[in-house]
Amino acid sequence: MDDLATRGVVLLGCGKMGGALLSGWLSGGLPPEAVTVVDPRPSDWLSAQGIRLNAPLPEAPAVLILAVKPQLMGEALPQVTRLGGGGTLVISIAAGTSLATLEEAFGADTPIVRVMPNTPAAIGQGISAMIGNAAAGEAHLDRTEALMRVTGPALRLQDEAQMDAVTGVSGSGPAYVFHMIECLAAAGEAEGLPPEMAMQLATQTVAGAGALAAQAQEAPDQLRRNVTSPNGTTQAGLEVLMDEEAGLPPLVRRTVAAAAGRSRELSRG
Ligand SMILES: NC(=O)C1=CN([C@@H]2O[C@H](COP(=O)(O)OP(=O)(O)OC[C@H]3O[C@@H](n4cnc5c(N)ncnc54)[C@H](OP(=O)(O)O)[C@@H]3O)[C@@H](O)[C@H]2O)C=CC1
Numbered sequence: 509m510d511d512l513a514t515r516g517v518v519l520l521g522c523g524k525m526g527g528a529l530l531s532g533w534l535s536g537g538l539p540p541e542a543v544t545v546v547d548p549r550p551s552d553w554l555s556a557q558g559i560r561l562n563a564p565l566p567e568a569p570a571v572l573i574l575a576v577k578p579q580l581m582g583e584a585l586p587q588v589t590r591l592g593g594g595g596t597l598v599i600s601i602a603a604g605t606s607l608a609t610l611e612e613a614f615g616a617d618t619p620i621v622r623v624m625p626n627t628p629a630a631i632g633q634g635i636s637a638m639i640g641n642a643a644a645g646e647a648h649l650d651r652t653e654a655l656m657r658v659t660g661p662a663l664r665l666q667d668e669a670q671m672d673a674v675t676g677v678s679g680s681g682p683a684y685v686f687h688m689i690e691c692l693a694a695a696g697e698a699e700g701l702p703p704e705m706a707m708q709l710a711t712q713t714v715a716g717a718g719a720l721a722a723q724a725q726e727a728p729d730q731l732r733r734n735v736t737s738p739n740g741t742t743q744a745g746l747e748v749l750m751d752e753e754a755g756l757p758p759l760v761r762r763t764v765a766a767a768a769g770r771s772r773e774l775s776r777g
């Protein structure tokens with residue numbers, strides 16, 4: 509974080525995702541006074557962090573992070589495009605905003621890395637994937653990886669087109685899992701449980717299964733078999749859930765395809 513502390517970091521947009529990343533970096537040792545945030549309506553949390561808020565930008569910060577909604581990128585970028593030209597590494601977390609679009613704004617000689625994080629980054633349990641433009645060398649990717657690793661594993665992509673699939677799987681993915689918790693709790697209520705107890709059972713089951721899947725030696729399909737006694741309760745449930753026509757496989761396939769498709773659509777402008 510040394511160079512970041514001396515040259516500074518600029519964050520354009522500090523909402524849910526920008527805030528989650530910033531909170532991880534501040535906890536990881538980035539000094540608040542090295543951070544300049546540009547955001548029209550800063551949250552109370554942000555105002556209490558001791559960072560430079562809507563202050564003049566440093567001359568040549570080490571890193572500029574773009575964390576505004578893709579639809580607002582066009583109107584937000586003019587505030588920071590003067591940081592293009594080579595000295596500052598530009599990292600964009602915006603869904604569906606292509607490297608080509610960002611190069612148009614900053615110049616093709618600007619090192620630019622696109623990253624797709626997700627909100628569990630707020631508790632160091634995120635995962636992200638990245639790809640850089642031609643001006644982004646190994647050192648720029650290493651720097652981006654070091655920043656993102658504070659929030660969880662950081663993967664490198666070979667092809668920018670993969671970013672749409674990453675967005676559909678892990679960028680949007682936490683929302684699918686939260687909805688699974690909602691559905692599981694609602695089903696528990698329908699089977700007669702009190703709402704609070706149903707929600708606690710559903711939340712901890714998803715959290716525990718996720719943690720076990722992440723830590724166990726066995727793959728998820730084996731972990732699933734470990735729960736499933738022959739002709740028992742799980743088998744009865746899975747016969748519904750795993751139905752190839754009406755169960756989860758086609759539903760999840762359509763869900764991820766819709767999110768990845770929207771990412772492609774956004775990148776066409
Ligand atoms: N949320 C998520 O799970 C993920 C989001 N992303 C990407 O992160 C980016 C941000 O998403 P998210 O954090 O959810 O969105 P938010 O709306 O929560 O955050 C965006 C922030 O930018 C601010 N903003 C709006 N206009 C400007 C401007 N002109 N200049 C500076 N700041 C501005 C917004 O202020 P105000 O609210 O007042 O408009 C808000 O605080 C998006 O590009 C999204 O694709 C990527 C991965 C996961």
Ligand SMILES: O=C(O)[C@@H]1CCC=N1
Nearest residue numbers: 602603675679680681
């Ligand atoms: O919904 C969105 O567009 C953003 C990108 C990935 C997660 N949230």
